[in-house]
Amino acid sequence: MFTHLKDDLRAVFDRDPAVRNVFEIILCYPGFHAMLFYRLAHALWTRKLYLLGRFISHLGRFFTGIEIHPGAKIGRGFFIDHGMGVVIGETSEIGENCTLYHQVTLGGTSWAKEKRHPTLGNNVVVGSGAKILGPFTVGDNAKVGSNSVVVKEVPPNGTVVGVPGRMVMSGGKPSGVDLQHGNLPDPVAKVVSCMMDQIHNLEKKVSELSTEQQRLVEELDSQRATEAVNE
Numbered sequence: 008m009f010t011h012l013k014d015d016l017r018a019v020f021d022r023d024p025a026v027r028n029v030f031e032i033i034l035c036y037p038g039f040h041a042m043l044f045y046r047l048a049h050a051l052w053t054r055k056l057y058l059l060g061r062f063i064s065h066l067g068r069f070f071t072g073i074e075i076h077p078g079a080k081i082g083r084g085f086f087i088d089h090g091m092g093v094v095i096g097e098t099s100e101i102g103e104n105c106t107l108y109h110q111v112t113l114g115g116t117s118w119a120k121e122k123r124h125p126t127l128g129n130n131v132v133v134g135s136g137a138k139i140l141g142p143f144t145v146g147d148n149a150k151v152g153s154n155s156v157v158v159k160e161v162p163p164n165g166t167v168v169g170v171p172g173r174m175v176m177s178g179g180k181p182s183g184v185d186l187q188h189g190n191l192p193d194p195v196a197k198v199v200s201c202m203m204d205q206i207h208n209l210e211k212k213v214s215e216l217s218t219e220q221q222r223l224v225e226e227l228d229s230q231r232a233t234e235a236v237n238e
């Protein structure tokens with residue numbers, strides 16, 4: 008447990024440029040305080056002291072505003088920045104060196120007593136306000152954008168943004184979205200684009216029908232002229 012806490016302490020130094028010394032982390036970082044409560048609560052939980060583990064977890068929620076179920080499994084080097092409003096469910100699994108920002112939820116979509124919360128791989132970063140809901144995996148080195156709602160698996164090295172979450176980076180390469188200029192997927196623009204495509208197709212068909220109609224009229228006029236001459 009203490010080895011994990013050392014890694015958690017080191018993670019704050021590595022990922023928050025505002026930190027100045029160890030005492031500042033110990034006294035002023037609720038994310039680190041939450042991990043102190045969690046590591047103790049989880050140790051009790053794994054020893055089947057469920058009520059005491061839940062009580063320690065509840066104290067951690069009261070003092071930090073961060074709710075981590077003692078049954079969750081969290082690896083080394085975990086860092087919660089700012090922290091307020093973070094919720095991590097019972098069957099969540101988090102790999103090593105992951106970072107969560109405030110208002111993040113790792114939640115479930117079922118009431119069944121089974122694996123119902125997400126699994127985060129190593130080096131995953133989840134932006135503020137993001138919701139990851141369901142028993143699927145977010146792969147190693149993946150990133151989830153702020154306020155995204157993710158309800159399906161994210162591959163390793165992927166980046167997901169939006170509601171619902173859409174892949175904008177896959178395997179470290181762009182996936183049809185220009186993140187540099189902030190051009191995120193726009194469902195309204197997509198619908199308008201589809202409508203314009205349909206209008207162009209209809210105009211093309213109307214033009215073809217008009218041409219065919221003109222050809223048939225000319226052919227009919229020619230036949231009538233020929234019959235009149237013959238008479």
